[in-house]
Amino acid sequence: MSERLPKTNQATSSREPLLAVDHVQIGYNVDKKLNIAVRDASFEIFAGEKMMLLGPSGSGKSTILKAVAGFLKPVGGRIVIAGRESLEPEPDRAVVFQEFDQLFPWRTVEDNVAYSLRVTGRDKREAAATAKRYIEMMGLSLAADRYPHQLSGGMKQRVAIARALALDPLMLLMDEPFGSLDAQTRSRLQREVHEISERTHVTILFVTHSIQEALFLGDRVVVLADAPSHVQEIVDVSGADDPDSEEFITLRRHLRQLLAEDEQDVHHAVFE
Amino acid sequence: MVFVGIWQAYVSLFDVSPLLVASPLDVGDSFIAGWTSGELASATLLTLKILGMGMAFGMTAAAVFTTVATWTRIGEDVLVLLTSMLNPLPSIAILPLAILWFGLSSTALVVVIANAVTWPIAINLSMGFRTVPSTLLMVGRNLGLRGARMVKDVLMPAALPHIISGVKTGWAFGWRTIIAAELVFGVAGGGGGLGFFINESRYFLRVPDVFAGLVTIALIGIALETLFNLIEKKTVIKWGMKGEAETDTTPARSQ
Numbered sequence: 001m002s003e004r005l006p007k008t009n010q011a012t013s014s015r016e017p018l019l020a021v022d023h024v025q026i027g028y029n030v031d032k033k034l035n036i037a038v039r040d041a042s043f044e045i046f047a048g049e050k051m052m053l054l055g056p057s058g059s060g061k062s063t064i065l066k067a068v069a070g071f072l073k074p075v076g077g078r079i080v081i082a083g084r085e086s087l088e089p090e091p092d093r094a095v096v097f098q099e100f101d102q103l104f105p106w107r108t109v110e111d112n113v114a115y116s117l118r119v120t121g122r123d124k125r126e127a128a129a130t131a132k133r134y135i136e137m138m139g140l141s142l143a144a145d146r147y148p149h150q151l152s153g154g155m156k157q158r159v160a161i162a163r164a165l166a167l168d169p170l171m172l173l174m175d176e177p178f179g180s181l182d183a184q185t186r187s188r189l190q191r192e193v194h195e196i197s198e199r200t201h202v203t204i205l206f207v208t209h210s211i212q213e214a215l216f217l218g219d220r221v222v223v224l225a226d227a228p229s230h231v232q233e234i235v236d237v238s239g240a241d242d243p244d245s246e247e248f249i250t251l252r253r254h255l256r257q258l259l260a261e262d263e264q265d266v267h268h269a270v271f272e
Numbered sequence: 273m274v275f276v277g278i279w280q281a282y283v284s285l286f287d288v289s290p291l292l293v294a295s296p297l298d299v300g301d302s303f304i305a306g307w308t309s310g311e312l313a314s315a316t317l318l319t320l321k322i323l324g325m326g327m328a329f330g331m332t333a334a335a336v337f338t339t340v341a342t343w344t345r346i347g348e349d350v351l352v353l354l355t356s357m358l359n360p361l362p363s364i365a366i367l368p369l370a371i372l373w374f375g376l377s378s379t380a381l382v383v384v385i386a387n388a389v390t391w392p393i394a395i396n397l398s399m400g401f402r403t404v405p406s407t408l409l410m411v412g413r414n415l416g417l418r419g420a421r422m423v424k425d426v427l428m429p430a431a432l433p434h435i436i437s438g439v440k441t442g443w444a445f446g447w448r449t450i451i452a453a454e455l456v457f458g459v460a461g462g463g464g465g466l467g468f469f470i471n472e473s474r475y476f477l478r479v480p481d482v483f484a485g486l487v488t489i490a491l492i493g494i495a496l497e498t499l500f501n502l503i504e505k506k507t508v509i510k511w512g513m514k515g516e517a518e519t520d521t522t523p524a525r526s527q
Contacts, residue, residue, distance in 0.1 A: 071410055089413040099407040106429045106511045119415050119425070149512025 017044035018082055018171060018203055019068065025076035026063050034075065037063045039228040042077075045171070048201040052214040052237075055224030056259065061207045063229075065175050068205060069095050082170055091120045094164035098176040100156045103148040103163075110135060110144040113163045120167060134166040135159075137196070154185035161193065171203040178213070190216055194241070211255045215240045215248055223258045232258055294480040302480035303487055312469065312481075316488055319465035322378050323443075323450050326385025330442060333386065334393035339423075341394075342401045351398060355391050363388030363445060364452045381453050388449040389442035396438025400431025432507060433514045440500050447496075451489060 026038040038060035045051045053061040066072045068079055070089035103112050110131055117127035135144050138158040148156055157177055164172055178186040194217055208214050214221045215237050225232040240248040276296050283295035306312030340347035363384055370380040404427055412426040454467025466485055473481035508514040
């Protein structure tokens with residue numbers, strides 16, 4: 001296990017990035033022909049930072065996240081995590097997916113969290129205690145003994161977040177975790193994740209296509225453009241949490257413009 | 273109950289020849305006598321033993337085939353070819369061949385049963401493996417699960433609804449096949465299982481015994497069906513992986 005950066009230490013200037021995505025190119029082989037999904041992406045994330053990947057569908061934001069998670073291998077460039085070149089999926093980069101079926105249906109809420117801890121080396125008692133703590137943190141105590149099919153979509157995503165946080169990962173990779181939720185549940189979970197991240201200073205890489213979500217949750221936003229995918233701009237949005245503030249509105253306009261320019265090129269992207 | 277009443281009334285009132293239809297009371301007597309004397313019990317046990325061995329071989333073969341098929345391209349092609357060739361073939365049809373190869377022994381029966389159960393189980397298992405949500409597989413990989421651990425902790429439980437329905441279909445095929453095979457064996461002079469018991473009783477005109485054998489077959493069928501339903505209720509239905517109203521869609525096959 002590599003040494004972990006202290007999670008509270010986020011204000012110094014001469015620090016190493018926790019994650020460096022360095023001129024990464026990602027492609028899929030389709031019939032022995034390489035289809036480029038991400039042409040050139042570079043950005044760095046520092047410990048405790050919340051980095052948003054914002055872009056239209058087809059801009060390769062999920063692809064980048066999957067490469068950081070280790071599910072895809074870049075065909076060019078490097079991904080370095082805490083000094084190591086990331087190759088394989090490991091629980092030090094815990095992923096929260098958009099799909100509701102990411103929970104093990106045959107395990108209860110509590111066991112979904114506890115199993116993940118057991119299988120990553122915690123002993124049984126510690127796993128149970130930790131699971132209980134994170135379930136309580138996500139407000140799931142009353143549902144601890146339920147099976148996933150008995151939960152609403154929002155609760156399922158809470159369990160997935162609890163499971164990922166309980167692993168005490170170097171960073172949390174969230175792949176549009178609220179993308180399938182109704183607006184109300186969505187904004188509630190956004191607020192909760194915001195609170196938790198403020199409290200724990202967990203490092204987050206968060207994929208979204210919502211400008212509002214990017215501004216509300218993020219410290220910085222990597223704006224991706226489509227066809228072929230590349231990084232358009234990296235915008236600092238750390239001050240813009242309040243949707244009514246002038247800064248929020250200015251930044252929102254800026255991000256809209258960035259995405260709209262891109263939209264004119266491809267004609268099909270949809271934003272809120 | 274009503275059915276048994278009508279049956280008894282029919283036999284008592286219409287003076288049916290006891291050589292054609294036995295009355296329920298006689299069948300009951302034969303059933304109890306057969307089980308207490310151990311004749312019916314030993315025949316049933318033998319049948320179940322051969323069925324169990326055939327099922328064990330068939331399930332192992334299905335698991336091996338399916339695992340190879342899931343991991344290799346050529347394995348998948350071979351499995352598709354074999355299942356599409358052998359699954360529609362009534363498994364009793366290979367009995368003459370099995371007798372030719374293995375003689376009038378229980379080995380021949382085990383081979384026939386194994387063939388009967390392998391393909392429905394393999395079809396269901398490979399369907400089960402292929403329909404595991406990709407998200408769930410990624411979650412497993414994210415947790416560092418690889419190889420055997422992945423199969424045991426993610427693939428198997430995720431494919432459980434298909435596994436159960438595969439074993440259910442496999443058992444039903446195997447059960448039909450073994451009774452049929454034993455009837456043939458009885459004619460050929462070997463054996464000693466339930467099918468043989470029925471055939472022999474017919475030969476000696478012990479009609480109540482014929483019925484008692486049939487009742488035994490039916491009861492075992494019902495018992496196993498109940499067992500499978502119970503297993504499903506305690507697992508896949510409880511976990512919401514299979515709806516309560518969902519019925520078995522595996523097409524029936526005549527023997």
